[in-house]
Amino acid sequence: MFDRRSFLGSAAVAGGLLPLPEALSAQALAPVPLPPPDLYGKNEDAYWAALRRQFLIPADVVNLNVGTVGSSPRPVLKAIFDGFEQTEQMTQAGSEDYPIWGYGSWDDYRKPFADFMGAQVDQMAILRNCTEANSYIANGFDMKAGDEVLISDEEHGSGEMPWMLRQRRYGMVVKKFAMPKPPKSPADILNRINDAITPRTKIFFVSHISTATGVVLPIKDIAALARSKGIVSAVDGAHAPGMMKVDLNDLGCDLYTGSMHKWLFATKGTGFLYLRDEAIMDRVWNTIATGGYDDPTRKADRYMQIGSSCIPTLMGLNAAVAFANAIGIDRIEKRNRMLADHIHAEMMKRGAESWTSPDPALRCAIATVNVPPVQRMELQDWLWKNHKVRIRGGNPSRLRLATPYFLSKSDIDRFLGLFDAFRKMKGVA
Template identity: 45%
Template sequence: MVARREFLGALTTASILPHVLFAKTFASGAEANEENSGGLMEQILCGPQPAMPSETQFAGAPEAYWAELRKQFIFRPGFLYLNNGTMGSSPRPVLRAFIESILKEDQLESSEDTELYPLWGYGNWDEYRRPVANFVGAKLEEIALVRNATEGLNYVANGLDLARGDEVIYTDEEHGSGKSPWLEKQQRYGVMVREITLPKPPASKQQILDLFEAARTPRTRIVMASHITSATGCVLPAREICAWARAHNLLSFIDGAHAIGMIPLNLREMGCDFYVTSPHKWLLSPKGIGVLYVRDEVCDRLWNTMATGGWDDHASRAARFQQFGSSNVSVLAGLRAALDFWAAIGPQRIERRIRDLHAHVKSQVAQIPGAELVSAPGEEFTAGICTVNFPKLDRMKFQQWIYHTHRIRVRGTSATRLRLSTHIYHNTAELDRFVGILRDYLRGGAA
């Protein structure tokens, strides 16, 4: 990973994609296609790029710093995006690294070895795995770069040898991609699923641990929980859950789809056996990348469930789980650029900004008449996702209305519940604008 000073220096110069690559002479039909494409590559990535804000600016005027950083994102003026829980918007340096890698790799001379081709899905690609391992607090040999968290979730569920009657415990707030592999295994092989219902919000970590303990039986083999739940954004006590599992000789599996980029990670300290995460959400990497962590001590217990060359190469450790056939290696170049972007700003600074904006929007929506706040007070069980229920709200109708009327994009996780995600490209003024529109809508002022 490059140093912060080196990264900032590169960006403060007039960093550009070479004009010749996007000149209208590049393709004879460029003029004809311009109307359909909007000429976005020329508009966004060619020419001088906005500089990253300075450390001096952050020290003297933090809000001006974040306003300047906002220029690294390509949102159109007037648009407000509050659904980072589904996917984030990659900043300019990430987009540039991704596209430049495509151009470089398509020249098909990126390696002196004539047996090597730029295909992710074969080989270890340690130059991309290593910075990921460092970022999440893992060893290189414990990291596999997969195509999304769903793939990682399926690798673990389908790769473990479980007998008929063996039991899995998970929570009611697991994503469908987390539950479904186990439910399929239940139907096909007789593995039993036990689902616990989380309090909304929880009162304490011990309250959550007691629910897992109450569900445990002599046939329990693995416990699965989200690090940050998709439905409500609750930050679960992952470290304590893993310690409880280890104490009872159970495997622990954490779905951290929302965690990377939102909160600090140290998977070795967490003590989990398996962990998956989605960099395209809060880390703002290109789409089509997931990270699977397999603790080295349990790696040999996990079968490959997609077999191609190298599936049985146990010496490669977790890297054998990224042997899945031809995929676009340039996505990994974008992932590495996202990690460099995070290092340039500072992960702790990013986390603090996310949490502060979350606290602001949470306090504002809680004051709307009829609001039922699902997110816990304080910070112990929350980070960047605020969920609030309005029993009389038709969420889908409101979701469509506010986008088409005000160009604000939100999403919810039930028919009446909104899930609001705050990130570094937001500010309090636009969050207040959203809350005001929501308040008026609920009063009946939508017309």
């Protein structure tokens, strides 16, 4: 029988690294019971504290940067390890079955995630990350020189740069609208988009949740606006899966991309591309191609034809979906919002400038604040190196504070106390 601890230790030695402590791999795979279902109704704080023990993050570490990457909980790690143990035995049932997923449809892995996101399996392609999915759209969407894509000035590099590359190569035009900072209402955003439309606008590309400010854009209204103008709507949903409830078919957008390694806490190297119907699939060319890419009967599956990849990754994804479903996405979203509202309100008391929104409906689990003259990188390094608190943001003084459900209020209050101490140390009133 495959011995994980022996394997991890010998692999580390073979790679020229120090052997992992034996307890480390044992800890990662040790089962920790989920809280009993009735604990939530009896004691919410105890319920979330019990869920915190599913994560390997040490008790003295406060991670306010899930916006960059999440930590996979024990059930996900176990599914990945078990997946490697199973697939690497090379005992698959069929003579043509191997532990790769670059050529099959893999509905067993697509369907649970599609159900979780309010989509049909034929609309969903599981890819390797959101960057890959965004590049599929930017490189493959049917456009000619002079046609315009309308994007916000807050898009992540993996959303903006594929369009900039295509503009440089083929002469289509990237046009930006400025997001209000902060938007006071959905209309603030919709009006900016509407005013930027021209007869050459062929596609909107906007984030569901801004990576810079945490603003939750009114995607359903944006999709309706696009449809009324005969424009395609594409959404970068890198932050949404696992942070809040998403029903893709209800939103009405034509294209949607995302990551599962952030708020869903799935395997690193998982992303997706949603395509609403066959009409939009006919307008997005594959830009990675192998056998099967040109078979329209495969629908969204043909965008998964990327060559060899990793089945245990998908096993970890299924475990992450099951973990979130066991908690309940409505419960997760409520907790995320409560924690974000708390940290946002406390930072406002400290004189911070909100870049998220004064409207709680336009934020979920990210609160972005501007705190001059505090220097973001100086604070960020000081917090991590001296106090094991992770944050992120933008220079010179913007802090992006992410509040995953497993944090406690005492974790947030610890950050707030350290923020106050840093300002005092720097002589900032």
